[in-house]
Amino acid sequence: MVNKYSFKVNGSEYTIEAEADTLLIDVLREKLNLTGTKRGCDNSTCGSCTVIFNGKAVKSCRKTIEDVQGGEVVTVEGLAKGKKLHPVQQALIEAGAIQCGYCIPGIATELAALFDQNPDADEDTIVKALYKHLCRCTGYEAIKDAALLAQQLIEKGT
Ligand code: FES
Ligand code: FES
Incomplete structure (x- = not known):
């Protein structure tokens, strides 16, 4: 109905x-x-x-x-505020974590929600969050680097 x-x-x-x-x-x-x-x-x-x-x-x-x-x-x-990307999006670009990009909207929203709740999430917590995502291109290392960089950008308020 x-x-x-x-x-x-x-x-x-x-x-x-x-x-x-x-x-x-x-x-x-x-x-x-x-x-x-x-x-x-x-x-x-x-x-x-x-x-x-x-x-x-x-x-x-x-x-x-x-x-x-x-x-x-x-x-x-x-996620972006006008023309300003969310720190997670900015970090994914800066860390070179995007290849075909198909997985990136899901990963960006996952990490944005995680850091909203827990900006100081440790590496294990980040890796657990990333386990929920299949990336066919990158091998995940650059995505994890991006997550750690995003935390720095969030801390600096950039
Ligand atoms: S489309 Fe939802 S988990 Fe794959
Ligand atoms: S960048 Fe291609 S699936 Fe993740």
């Missing part, structure tokens, strides 16, 4: 008509045209669809529109 669901995405309020089990990834990509969020698998293992929901990193292929009713979603499109 089609219902109306209201929630915020990247600071703007939306009301969408959809079936209750419509996946958040499909709402973002197909109804809101926020195609930065990527689908990389069909079994909820790749992490490339990760967004921030009510402050926590979640897989948007595992959340329905009903799950996010009344809540707040931030996608990769919502």
Whole structure:
């Protein structure tokens, strides 16, 4: 049955008509045209669809529109403030951690949520967060370096 669901995405309020089990990834990509969020698998293992929901990193292929009713979603499109990239995005570029880039929206939102909650997250915590993401290109070392650099940028307030 089609219902109306209201929630915020990247600071703007939306009301969408959809079936209750419509996946958040499909709402973002197909109804809101926020195609930065990527689908990389069909079994909820790749992490490339990760967004921030009510402050926590979640897989948007595992959340329905009903799950996010009344809540707040931030996608990769919502990380930058105007032309200023989020420190995590800046660090991913500076550390040379981006190759094809397919995994990066998920990793950027994962790390942004982590550092919002715990700016001093230790390396083990960072590596555990990155375990949730499949990167077919980089071998992860540069991504981990980027995460550590992002912490420095956040600390400096840059
Ligand atoms: S699309 Fe792969 S975990 Fe969601
Ligand atoms: S940069 Fe290509 S999948 Fe990660």
